[in-house]
Amino acid sequence: MRYRIAALAVIAVAAWLLPYGLDSYAIHVVNIILIFSILAVGLGLCMGIGGQVNLAQVAFFGVGAYATAILTTKAGWGFWVSAVLAVAATVVMGLLVGTPALRVQSHYLGIVTLGLALAFTNWVTNAQIAGGAEGISAIPVPTIPGVDLSSEYLYYYLELIIFAVTLAFGLFIVRTALGRRMRAMRDDALAAGSLGAEVPVLRMTAFLLASIYGGIAGVLYAGLIRYVAPESFSIANMFLLLAMVIIGGRQSLVGCVAGAVVLYLVRELLVDYPTAAQIGYGSVVVLVVVFAPTGLAGLPPRIRQALRRRRGGAGEAARLGEFRPYEAVEAAAGDEPILVADAISMHFRGLKALDDVSLSVDPGEIRGIVGPNGSGKTTLFNVISGLYRPTRGRVRFRGRDATGLAPYRLARAGMSRTFQNLRLFGDLTVEENVLVALDRHATWQSWRYVGRPISVLRRDRDLHRRAGEVLDRYGLREFAALPPKSLPYGIQRRVEIARAMAAAPALLLLDEPAAGLNGEEVRQLSEIVRSIRDSGVTVIVIEHNMGLVMSLCERITVLASGKVIAEGLPAEVAQNPAVIEAYLGDSMSSDDLPTLPEVAR
Numbered sequence: 001m002r003y004r005i006a007a008l009a010v011i012a013v014a015a016w017l018l019p020y021g022l023d024s025y026a027i028h029v030v031n032i033i034l035i036f037s038i039l040a041v042g043l044g045l046c047m048g049i050g051g052q053v054n055l056a057q058v059a060f061f062g063v064g065a066y067a068t069a070i071l072t073t074k075a076g077w078g079f080w081v082s083a084v085l086a087v088a089a090t091v092v093m094g095l096l097v098g099t100p101a102l103r104v105q106s107h108y109l110g111i112v113t114l115g116l117a118l119a120f121t122n123w124v125t126n127a128q129i130a131g132g133a134e135g136i137s138a139i140p141v142p143t144i145p146g147v148d149l150s151s152e153y154l155y156y157y158l159e160l161i162i163f164a165v166t167l168a169f170g171l172f173i174v175r176t177a178l179g180r181r182m183r184a185m186r187d188d189a190l191a192a193g194s195l196g197a198e199v200p201v202l203r204m205t206a207f208l209l210a211s212i213y214g215g216i217a218g219v220l221y222a223g224l225i226r227y228v229a230p231e232s233f234s235i236a237n238m239f240l241l242l243a244m245v246i247i248g249g250r251q252s253l254v255g256c257v258a259g260a261v262v263l264y265l266v267r268e269l270l271v272d273y274p275t276a277a278q279i280g281y282g283s284v285v286v287l288v289v290v291f292a293p294t295g296l297a298g299l300p301p302r303i304r305q306a307l308r309r310r311r312g313g314a315g316e317a318a319r320l321g322e323f324r325p326y327e328a329v330e331a332a333a334g335d336e337p338i339l340v341a342d343a344i345s346m347h348f349r350g351l352k353a354l355d356d357v358s359l360s361v362d363p364g365e366i367r368g369i370v371g372p373n374g375s376g377k378t379t380l381f382n383v384i385s386g387l388y389r390p391t392r393g394r395v396r397f398r399g400r401d402a403t404g405l406a407p408y409r410l411a412r413a414g415m416s417r418t419f420q421n422l423r424l425f426g427d428l429t430v431e432e433n434v435l436v437a438l439d440r441h442a443t444w445q446s447w448r449y450v451g452r453p454i455s456v457l458r459r460d461r462d463l464h465r466r467a468g469e470v471l472d473r474y475g476l477r478e479f480a481a482l483p484p485k486s487l488p489y490g491i492q493r494r495v496e497i498a499r500a501m502a503a504a505p506a507l508l509l510l511d512e513p514a515a516g517l518n519g520e521e522v523r524q525l526s527e528i529v530r531s532i533r534d535s536g537v538t539v540i541v542i543e544h545n546m547g548l549v550m551s552l553c554e555r556i557t558v559l560a561s562g563k564v565i566a567e568g569l570p571a572e573v574a575q576n577p578a579v580i581e582a583y584l585g586d587s588m589s590s591d592d593l594p595t596l597p598e599v600a601r
């Protein structure tokens with residue numbers, strides 16, 4: 001920490017003294033680099049942190065610059081009033097560009113946002129109010145009493161302060177709840193949604209942030225150059241910006257700034273060879289994407305990780321602790337079912353994955369769902385948890401109709417789940433995985449980042465404390481700072497359960513939690529699930545491990561070919577001829593068969 005503060009102080013002093021060694025051309029280049037850095041940080045937040053492809057950043061930049069130009073020269077308003085309105089106009093544009101993100105998948109977003117960027121360039125080139133191809137000149141110098149901002153040396157300090165504030169704000173977001181949620185969405189939007197992250201709102205927030213940064217950069221550009229023309233906001237500049245972010249390291253805002261500095265300097269050096277420069281950027285971007293997807297900023301952590309692996313680092317030394325059971329609560333008697341699936345059918349292009357499936361689960365129950373491979377178990381979970389809207393039928397959760405509700409709404413209503421193929425956030429640490437689930441605040445409350453930053457910090461500290469408690473309970477404390485993928489499979493399964501429970505559910509859906517576990521791990525899992533139920537949480541578990549299902553579950557529902565073929569106590573189900581036949585018919589699962597009557601005895 002002390003080193004960091006010292007390094008920061010050195011950088012601040014160096015940045016303050018920088019203009020003293022520079023001629024007027026060099027300071028101009030530095031001023032442009034600062035503007036590109038702000039743009040790159042905005043793009044990094046949207047694309048690198050939020051995972052939303054955004055090729056409209058240059059258009060946000062343009063809206064900020066053009067709005068300032070139009071308001072100051074055509075409407076005759078003062079620079080700063082125009083600047084505020086220009087940023088507001090960019091935010092409106094951000095909302096517009098972000099709207100397709102509510103529906104369109106990330107890779108198509110690239111095309112949509114590129115289209116919008118092209119439309120902007122087209123508009124300014126042709127619109128009379130924007131001055132056509134000649135652009136708008138004679139933008140007034142921004143005024144600050146006692147400071148002559150027509151001097152690029154003094155303008156540098158204005159830019160430096162705004163850059164420092166915007167970078168600090170970006171880092172503040174990345175390192176606290178909003179940034180964590182955005183990173184979780186980038187890693188796995190489906191899992192993030194199932195933990196209560198409002199993915200559509202988050203996507204929109206990513207574009208809003210990008211637009212604010214674009215708008216600020218545009219205002220600064222208009223004040224610096226005092227002339228705007230379409231070529232400054234061209235697609236070529238968008239790709240330069242993209243290259244800055246990708247080469248620098250899109251997942252690190254400091255990396256984005258480093259990319260902006262390096263690439264702009266390279267562009268200055270290659271200014272006489274524009275074609276070679278474009279080919280050069282393109283090739284380097286491809287190389288970076290293939291060989292170092294986390295960019296230059298990702299190299300030091302990768303090297304550190306490789307060294308740690310060679311030395312046999314923390315990951316190997318860390319030990320899984322004992323699970324500390326939850327406090328048991330009295331079961332609430334006579335309640336209505338917590339979950340009712342009523343005549344659910346789910347068809348995939350003619351394939352009936354579920355056919356008229358009904359199910360009712362009482363509070364405090366551990367319900368098993370079994371069935372041969374492909375019998376529709378996971379599809380049923382996906383319908384219950386909102387990932388699929390059923391073709392027919394209704395789902396009621398906690399007395400309310402929940403059919404087709406978005407996963408994040410169901411998560412917020414008290415439903416949590418794990419996935420058959422583990423969907424942990426790979427770029428987040430184990431602790432951060434838990435933190436995402438613990439965070440129950442609505443994303444719209446992110447205005448607090450501007451209005452009440454201290455309350456954001458306080459809330460984050462509280463989340464960390466609670467995450468520590470969850471990790472302690474599950475014996476995962478020593479893995480807190482590690483990426484989940486570096487852990488043995490059994491521990492990853494436990495992390496996923498800890499994460500699902502951190503969301504404080506009333507109903508927990510476990511999809512094959514014993515898959516890939518050894519005998520001792522299955523025993524521990526059984527203990528954990530029982531304790532979860534004893535704490536008042538209802539559990540539904542899909543499992544192929546019949547020994548576990550028979551010993552753990554109070555009731556079992558058996559699916560075959562998308563239909564419920566049996567339901568009842570483990571002993572009843574195990575002796576049901578239809579069940580035995582279904583399992584005999586499924587060669588993949590016939591290994592399980594001998595255990596059925598055995599356990600039932």
Ligand SMILES: Nc1ncnc2c1ncn2[C@@H]1O[C@H](COP(=O)(O)OP(=O)(O)OP(=O)(O)O)[C@@H](O)[C@H]1O
Nearest residue numbers: 348351353371372373374375376377378379380420
């Ligand atoms: N998104 C989808 N699109 C098309 N078909 C699907 C989809 N999801 C599931 N299916 C099909 O629906 C059927 C039921 O699949 P599901 O994964 O629910 O079975 P399962 O009982 O969970 O199987 P397993 O035990 O192997 O996990 C399968 O035939 C599967 O191929």
